[in-house]
Amino acid sequence: MRRADLVPILTVLLVIVAVWYLGAIRMNATWERDQAARAGTEVTWSQLIPLTLTQDRPVLPAPHQVAVGLWEGVAGQAVTSRRSLVWHAWVTLSATLAGFAIGTAAGILLAVGIVHSRSMDQSVMPWAVASQTVPILAIAPMVIVVMASAGVTGLLPKAIIAAWLSFFPVLVGMVKGLRTPDAMQMDLMRSWSAGRRQVLARLRLPSSLPYLFASLKVAIAAALVGTIVAELPSGATAGLGARLLSGSYYGQTVQIWSALFMAAILAGLLVALIGLVERRVLARMGLAA
Amino acid sequence: MAVIEAQGVCLTFQTADGPVHALKDVDLSVAPGEFVSFIGPSGCGKTTFLRSIAALETPTGGTLRVNGMDPDAARRARAYGYVFQAPGLYPWRTISGNISLPLEIMGFSKADRAERIARVMDLVELSGFGAKFPWQLSGGMQQRASIARALAFDADILLMDEPFGALDEIVRDRLNEALLALWRKTGKTIGFVTHSIPEAVYLSTKIVVMSPRPGRITRIIDSPLPPDRPLEIRETPEFIALAHEVREGLREGHGDA
Structure with a gap:
């Protein structure tokens, strides 16, 4: 990275941290003032500021508190411990990846069907859109409960919810991608009397890859959100979602924020990983933009 | 007839x-x-x-x-073999890979494909460029590759x-000459x-x-x-x-x- 790029990036980061600190002081000050009033004492600003940044259960934890919480969760525990953020992140990640795989496969299969059949285009697409307009928070508990009553618990129900969110971007991207070959390319295939399967395998699928990768980046982030949402109502004790929920039960805001940051870091890594594969593959295929 | x-x-x-x-x-x-x-x-x-x-x-x-x-x-x-105004070569296939495409679709054997690719590449004077990708070739050479592709299955x-x-006058003249030669040779x-x-x-x-x-x-x-x-x-x-x-x-x- 060049130095000139670094300046704006650091500036934005600094502004965010500064605003965060100010917010923490302001939002946590109320509690300190109430305490002081109850004790019949006065607090000056110089006393107030350090107090607001070191509370056990702040309304808004300060950045350094979240950093410490995150560090202790990641490095301060054995990774097999139930208090380890790495362990919780792994539980969430495994369901995310399973859901992402199911969602991607479903999205590609549906897109192939839609591109080849007008009736599928008209019958599947409205349902796919409708599925995404239903709030996932409403669907997730039902899926969990119904599957639990059928004896299916653990990873699979969460993966289904993750797939529910992640198939849609793949579907939309692939419908567009599979339709990119122009009229001349299609005519060439026709002049060789190529069948639909051959057009799909040799022309449509390779041409759609740039669209696929763009969709996969959206899909993996959506799968992560789906998994975390699915971990909220399940009474689960494992996963970042469960960590968020127990944090809010016990007013452990630092725990909530640490889990949130863990989730964000995880999403960032996953998207970056797909970006890496994308660059490699597209460069090899001569499709890189 | x-x-x-x-x-x-x-x-x-x-x-x-x-x-x-x-x-x-x-x-x-x-x-x-x-x-x-x-x-x-x-x-x-x-x-x-x-x-x-x-x-x-x-x-x-x-x-x-x-x-x-x-x-x-x-x-x-x-x-027939059909040649369009644009070469329409696949960027993810080499020149031989592109010429091979219709042969693969038509189910020619691997050995047969290799022999045919070599023959038509020679016809359009592209021998030695088989391993190149389309973007490594000039517009005129790309169009020659697309002619080779149309000739590969012996229509x-x-x-x-x-x-x-879409080509400039000088390249066009050369390709016209080459096309005439090809026509006389293949009938x-x-x-x-x-x-x-x-x-x-x-x-x-x-x-x-x-x-x-x-x-x-x-x-x-x-x-x-x-x-x-x-x-x-x-x-x-x-x-x-x-x-x-x-x-x-x-x-x-x-x-x-």
Whole structure:
């Protein structure tokens, strides 16, 4: 990275941290003032500021508190411990990846069907859109409960919810991608009397890859959100979602924020990983933009 | 037997603005080994007629036979190779990979494919470039690769829709020469759409002049030029007289439009 790029990036980061600190002081000050009033004492600003940044259960934890919480969760525990953020992140990640795989496969299969059949285009697409307009928070508990009553618990129900969110971007991207070959390319295939399967395998699928990768980046982030949402109502004790929920039960805001940051870091890594594969593959295929 | 036989071929497109007569009463007979150019202003139906021969369009009237079959059956019998204005090579395949594509689709064996690829690459003078990717080649070389691809499966008709239209004059001259050499060597029947008079006159044994609204043939000119044609032939009186005749034909078509 060049130095000139670094300046704006650091500036934005600094502004965010500064605003965060100010917010923490302001939002946590109320509690300190109430305490002081109850004790019949006065607090000056110089006393107030350090107090607001070191509370056990702040309304808004300060950045350094979240950093410490995150560090202790990641490095301060054995990774097999139930208090380890790495362990919780792994539980969430495994369901995310399973859901992402199911969602991607479903999205590609549906897109192939839609591109080849007008009736599928008209019958599947409205349902796919409708599925995404239903709030996932409403669907997730039902899926969990119904599957639990059928004896299916653990990873699979969460993966289904993750797939529910992640198939849609793949579907939309692939419908567009599979339709990119122009009229001349299609005519060439026709002049060789190529069948639909051959057009799909040799022309449509390779041409759609740039669209696929763009969709996969959206899909993996959506799968992560789906998994975390699915971990909220399940009474689960494992996963970042469960960590968020127990944090809010016990007013452990630092725990909530640490889990949130863990989730964000995880999403960032996953998207970056797909970006890496994308660059490699597209460069090899001569499709890189 | 004629390779291409058209009798009263009509093709009408139904559009929102009413029917468009892309072709009207087209009669044409092409003998084996002829080099036929279709020339005319845009909208005269020259491309539509070529596409009809290839069964990429379906005439709405008349009869059209290719190798004695209807165009659709002829296509399935691999009667023709088609070359478009753009090379349309796949960026993710090498030059040999691109030439191999129709062969893979048609189910040729691997050894057969390799032998054919080597042979047609030699024909278009691209030997040694098989492992290159399309973006590593110039526009003219890419178009040669697309001609090789059309030749690879041994169709006896080569249909070319303004194949050199996007190339500059110098490259175009060279490719025209190379195409003539290739035609003499292989004895293919070639259908060639162009809107360049010198190109049509230089290449063809038969020039079909067409005019628009409705798309139709106004003149069919058999070339008196010998099959062996160096580029300098374009300065001979015979060549200039023939070009003049084509120009007359084009003007005539415009006059009553």
